[in-house]
Amino acid sequence: MQLLSNLASFWRHAIEIIILWICIYQIYRAFKSTRGARILVGLVLVLVVLTLLSSVLELKVIEWIITRAAALLAVALLIIFQPELRNALARLGSSKFFSFSNTQRIEFLDTFSLAVTQLANAREGALFAFERGISLKEHQETGVEIDAVFTPELAKTVFFPKTPLHDGGMIIAENRVAAAGCVFPVSNKELADRSTGLRHRAAIGITEESDAVAVVVSEETGMLSICIDGRLERNLSHEDFRNRMEQIFLPEENTDDDEEDSDTQLARETGSTSSSSDSLVSD
Numbered sequence: 001m002q003l004l005s006n007l008a009s010f011w012r013h014a015i016e017i018i019i020l021w022i023c024i025y026q027i028y029r030a031f032k033s034t035r036g037a038r039i040l041v042g043l044v045l046v047l048v049v050l051t052l053l054s055s056v057l058e059l060k061v062i063e064w065i066i067t068r069a070a071a072l073l074a075v076a077l078l079i080i081f082q083p084e085l086r087n088a089l090a091r092l093g094s095s096k097f098f099s100f101s102n103t104q105r106i107e108f109l110d111t112f113s114l115a116v117t118q119l120a121n122a123r124e125g126a127l128f129a130f131e132r133g134i135s136l137k138e139h140q141e142t143g144v145e146i147d148a149v150f151t152p153e154l155a156k157t158v159f160f161p162k163t164p165l166h167d168g169g170m171i172i173a174e175n176r177v178a179a180a181g182c183v184f185p186v187s188n189k190e191l192a193d194r195s196t197g198l199r200h201r202a203a204i205g206i207t208e209e210s211d212a213v214a215v216v217v218s219e220e221t222g223m224l225s226i227c228i229d230g231r232l233e234r235n236l237s238h239e240d241f242r243n244r245m246e247q248i249f250l251p252e253e254n255t256d257d258d259e260e261d262s263d264t265q266l267a268r269e270t271g272s273t274s275s276s277s278d279s280l281v282s283d
């Protein structure tokens, strides 16, 4: 009887530890590449050290302060991680999906791929953000509203150097150009490649704050990059770019081989790593 109750208690503790470990690991994963990650790690370290010291040395005042500080710390964390929390809640509440038939998506991807190829060949820098579940309205308002059919000619005109709208990003919503000349949030993320410029950082920034997909044509190199969830897949060949876009916007047509391709491409990422279980496709 005693053995059975010991066993039950052991399993209860084991399950508790596993659940806690999964929760802590998921929180760490979600926040590890964010602005507040170091602050969070610092706060946790200070708290653990102080708690240990106060309980071992029976420091009553410190113990009292730690208990009272816990509530303040919760409020501080809400403030520090406000953008990340807003993003997570927006994802939970988002219900709008990329609602086109596969034929329309393929046609659009053909047109879009042609446009980026022409921009890349002409070495004209460009930045696009595809709105998905989460509205990009607030970023649209930083630029000029357009509401036009997307064509390679329009993209080339917008991003032609020295034209009024060439600075900033173009927002594409529901296969239409919603706005251009938009200012996207610039990511503060630490990247392995220190030469990453503002255009690429803006692509990372907008995809950290929303579920948008960003595409960058580098003015310097003519290289194409795709960014999702703050993860930049750089220097894609035109063929890889097209395949990757299909993988993202036509997920139901993916095969296991595509998954492998995705992992290979992710290995080229700068500044972040990803496990094969990380799905890049949110819709």
Ligand SMILES: Nc1ncnc2c1ncn2[C@@H]1O[C@H](COP(=O)(O)OP(=O)(O)OP(=O)(O)O)[C@@H](O)[C@H]1O
Pocket (backbone or CB within 6 Å): 125, 126, 127, 166, 167, 168, 169, 182, 183, 184, 185, 186, 195, 196, 197, 198, 199, 200, 201, 202, 217, 218, 219, 220, 221
């Ligand atoms: N916050 C922003 N939102 C949108 N576009 C931006 C933002 N910041 C910079 N850009 C665009 O990026 C251009 C500057 O790019 P920069 O050369 O710094 O970036 P890069 O990542 O090195 O890209 P490239 O490889 O094209 O040079 C600006 O002219 C502007 O059009």
